[in-house]
Amino acid sequence: MVTVNPEFLVLAGGHPEFRATLNQADLAVADGVGVVLASWLLGTPLPARLTGVDLADELAGLAAARGYGVYLLGAAPGVAQQAAEALRQRHPGLVISGAYAGAPGPDEEEALVERINAAGPRILLVAFGSPQQELWIARQRERLQVAVAIGVGGAFDFFSGKVRRAPRWMRALGLEWLYRLLREPWRWRRMLRLPVFAVRVLLQRLRG
Numbered sequence: 001m002v003t004v005n006p007e008f009l010v011l012a013g014g015h016p017e018f019r020a021t022l023n024q025a026d027l028a029v030a031d032g033v034g035v036v037l038a039s040w041l042l043g044t045p046l047p048a049r050l051t052g053v054d055l056a057d058e059l060a061g062l063a064a065a066r067g068y069g070v071y072l073l074g075a076a077p078g079v080a081q082q083a084a085e086a087l088r089q090r091h092p093g094l095v096i097s098g099a100y101a102g103a104p105g106p107d108e109e110e111a112l113v114e115r116i117n118a119a120g121p122r123i124l125l126v127a128f129g130s131p132q133q134e135l136w137i138a139r140q141r142e143r144l145q146v147a148v149a150i151g152v153g154g155a156f157d158f159f160s161g162k163v164r165r166a167p168r169w170m171r172a173l174g175l176e177w178l179y180r181l182l183r184e185p186w187r188w189r190r191m192l193r194l195p196v197f198a199v200r201v202l203l204q205r206l207r208g
Helices: 006-013 016-023 033-041 052-066 079-090 106-119 132-140 155-160 168-172 176-183 185-191 193-207
Strands: 002-004 028-030 069-074 095-100 123-127 148-151
Touching (some): 002 016, 002 148, 028 033, 033 193, 052 069, 052 079, 052 123, 052 155, 069 106, 079 095, 106 132, 123 155, 132 148
Parallel strands (some): 002 028
């Protein structure tokens, strides 16, 4: 599963491997109000935005209800464990198969796959950041013995309380990106992809 936002689409335009990974995903959701707006402008409307954080939380709730194991991989050392504990408190009965920082580099791939498979989770949440997390999942797809694998970006930071999430009203208005920019000004470089995305959408609209 992939959670697609405007940054993904701009990056994929110049990154063939990442573009192929997104196209080959079994399920893609719109993680960004810009994607939803673009879908309406281009005549293929999507029903709603679904962020990686919300999707991971929903999956955790489903896992708790059905007894599925969840493995949390990625983020800074210790954050996955804190996020796992927060999810357990939020969803009583949730089975955490494992929580480990790891790294997306090739040197650790074999050991990580063995560690995850030995833990036996049904759901794997990967927080290596994009596009590393999506590319890592794609490379391990045939070896991972899980039902669902999804890249969740900074979700562990939110679950653990390391980073505050935007107020609900800002999320409802599609302004979560602005809240994060105000709290993390260094993100402005990543935000430069947004006007590029908007121009490409408008050009595609004009071409019909």
